[in-house]
Each structure stands twice: as structure tokens, then as C-alpha cells.
Amino acid sequence: MRAVAILLGYLVASAVFAADWQFQKPLVVTAASRGVFCHLDASGRKSLAVSDDTVAIVWEDNRSGSAQIYAAFKKIDADGFTPPLRISDAGPAYEPAVAALPHGRFVAGWEANGRVWSRLISPTEKGPVTALSSHPAQQLTLARAATEGKVVAAWAQRRDKWFQIMTAGLTVQNGVVVPRAARLVDDEPPRDHQFYPAIAESRAGVVVAWEDRRQGATRIMTAFAPPAGGFGPPRVLNDFRASRIARFGNGTGAMRVVLATDGQANVTAAWLDKRDFEGGYDVYAAVSEDGGKTFAADEIVQDMLGENTPQWHAAVAMSRQGNIVVAWDDSREGSKDVWFSTREESWSDDNTFPAMEDGRSEAHPVLAYDDHGRLHAAWLELRQGASVIRYVQGMQRFTPP
């Protein structure tokens, strides 16, 4: 009898937080022929952005014979994307990112010839290409700034022996991307590499997260700067386990951090974390309520069914309404599938997007919310040597208790 009461209590409690997703029909963004390989792998996984009623996706592929950057657009209610628009001039070009400006315009950026570059793009225009780095640089990421019409950028730039994280604000003047106030996030003399930055700006300030090797293993570090202020000292974001053997090693690793904000002061970070080294990387997340100045304790994101399978390619999105979703890929059911979890009071059971098929590899998710709380997701499908970028749009419907 007591067991029945507990079960009923659990069911009632579950109903309070139950949320259904309604997805529209998945669409193909681009389908490459055999021998052509698409990639969605921007630093911070910012390959998808939404500006008003326009969705933009950027990717790298080798359809021209060398790696180049392409973009495709769609109106939110349209049932297809525009044909691919090549946006890199020289090359090979790698790892593009995109961030939204108002009125269906975007800033896209990428790496080519050992530097990072940027240009304005929209379904009807391409601005001139602007160099963001004067030194060797890689791993550019972009995000919408708190101030309308601006974008924030971060990248890894080599100074002497080490790569260090740089940031800049980007504005657009007469169709030209103009970098402003490029600066180091951490101006201490470097002791090892800093890689793969993510950036988010809310009204509380700008936060940058990155992979940092100064402690002898890869840690996730963050630094925060208030509006018009300088960056504070870096803080280690991820918990880690010390090496289990004397004299060797510096603890468990973590990598590929991503950030998202609701634009107010809430920020979510997610990353791949190997503290449970026997199961490979897990997806961990931490939330901040002060713009990224401090983060609450780490939380594991994927559910128990994904516990013994390594997770890869974590992405995060936050809506203006405060919804949080993290997506990744893993092989818990044999072939790679994209999974996602939402955070209410805790992380939900894992879900898959529609159009996941057995025997097909679906991986490398990218995510963005639009201002109306609709989730836009894309991922890479691989089957028999051919790659497809697929997109879906969904909305979370909360079930009344």
C-alpha cells in the first residue's frame, strides 16, 4: 500500500515538470555527394543563429576541392533552406561560427591561412572580409552581444610559444565588420596553451570560457568582465579528480566548453568531462546567475542510460525565457545519435530529435533559441561516406499539473 502511495506521489511530481516537445518536419540544409565532407565544429559550437525571422547555418565542406565555408538561410516558417552560399574567399578555411545581428543579418567568422576572419552575411548580401587577428590564430567563436547590433568574438591567438585567448567586440559599419578593443582575457604571462574558447555576453557582462593547460592537464577556465570593465582573474570551472598514481599525471581532463545566456544575467556552461574516466567523457554543465562571474556546482547532464557510453560534441542554448537545453551525441543504442536534455529543477531524461535512424551516424549538434522560445537544432548525418546537415525546429509545451 505504501509502495502504491510512493508511486502515485512520484507520478504526480513528474507531471508537474513534464514537458512535451513538438517538432516540425526535419529539413535538409545541404546534402553532400560522396567524397564531400561537411563539418559543424566551430569553437563553442556556434554554427547556427537566428535573427528575427531568419535562421542561418554555417559549415565547412570541400565541395570546391578544398575546405571552404558556406552558409544557408531560411525564414522561420519556410519549408526549405536557400542554396549554399560560399562565404570564404581564400583557403582552405575551417571551423566557421555565426552570430545574429538584427533584421536577418549575421556576422560569420572562420579560420584561414592561420588567421581568423569575419564578414557580414545575409540571404542577400556579403560584406567584405575583415581580419580579426594580426598574429597566428584559430578557433574563432562568436555570440550576440548584449547591445543590439553588436557581436562579441573570441579566438585562440599565438603569442610566442603559447596560444592565448583573445576577445573583441564587433560592430558593422556600412556593411563592414569592425573589431573593437581586442584584448587578452588573461594577461598573466602564459605557462601553457589556451584553446577552444566560448563566449557569452549578458547585461551583467561578458564571460569567456576556454581549455587551459597551465595546471598540467586540460581544465576549463572562465573569466568575467563587467560592462566597460576589465577581465577578472581566471577561475577553474570544472571539478576534476587528481591522478590515481604517484608521480604521474595531473588529473582528469575536460574539453570543448560551450556557453549560452538568456541575455539577462543567467549563463549556462557545458563541456565534456572525463572525471569518470572509465566511461569516457560525460557532459557536465554549470549555471551562473551573475553573468558568468561565478558558477554553481557542476551537474552531470546525461541520464543514467548514457552513463557507460562516452558523450561527444556538447552544445548548449538558452532562451530569452530562461529555458536551457544541452545536446550531444553518443552511441548508447549502437549507432551515434543526437540526444538532448533540458534543465528545469534538474536535468531531464534524455530525448532524441526526430529523424534519428538506425544504422546512420547522427552527431555534431548545434543549437539556438529564437526570441520567441523556439528551439532550432542542426546536426551532421553520415552514411556510407556521404554527409548531410539536417535541421529541425521545435517548441516545448509544458503540461499542466
Place this chain on the structure above:
Amino acid sequence: MRRITGILLCLLVSSIGWADPPAGYPFVAYDEGLRLARQQNKKIFLYFGRYGCGYCGKTNVETFSNRDLRKLYIKHYILVYVDAESGRRLTLPEGERITEMELGARLNVFSSPVFLYLEPSGEIILRAPGYKTVKDFEDFDRYVQGGYYRNQSINEFLAGKS
């Protein structure tokens, strides 16, 4: 002279015991290794390490410092090192550009170190995760170079000690 060389090798290995590849071995990148393996028709020894990995450091210092092992593996294999967290770019034979981290994701390498023995084509012969001794590597070498993997699992081979 042999003693001095041995000490020098030991010092080199111990100085970088934080899961870079062991010094004194001609490790190359994965794509270069595939090219060389096909060109020379040699099998590949692929070492997946991670920056800060304790058991990688222990294997480097305690195992790869062995002079005879070094000689054996340089003779028998194209030696490839992959940093499992690295964004270093590789070009696969079919033309696809991936990163070292992505190679680990595709080969389902989720701990470190992991040692893989590959055919010149890249096909996996043997996967050996975790810390390994000189004797382990000598046994694996006999299993791979002797062609026993065609008919036996590694456990069957080790039980029978062919």
C-alpha cells in the same frame, strides 16, 4: 656508451612524462603514419594519449624507456601518436579533414592511454587500453607480427603463449 645512451633516453622520457609521446621515438601524425605504412607496408602502432594522463606518463617512463623495446617497435611499426583532446587537423585517405579528437571519437577511444595496432590500411588489429609493461608490448608484438590475430583472440594467444 650503451649505458650513457640508456641514461640519456631515460632522462628524455622522464622529462616529458606528462603524456606527450615518449622522446626518442619517431612518432608521427596519424595521416602521415597511414601514408608511410602503405608506402613501407608496415603495420601501425597508434598511441592515444592525453595531456596530464597519469598512466600515459607511467608508461612513457617505465616502459618506453626500455632500449630493446624502442628498437623493436621502431623496426616493426610506423609509430603514430594522437593527443585525444587535440584540435590538430588530419586528412584521411578518402580526403576528409578531421581532428585528432574526432579520430578518438570515431575509434571510440574513451580512456587513455589506448594502444592500437593497425594494418597499413588503418584496419584495427588489436586494441590495448591502459598501462602496459615491456613484456605486454613484447607479447602484443609477437601476436601482431606473427599473424596470430588472424586466428586467435589476444587472450587465446596469451593463454597458449605461441
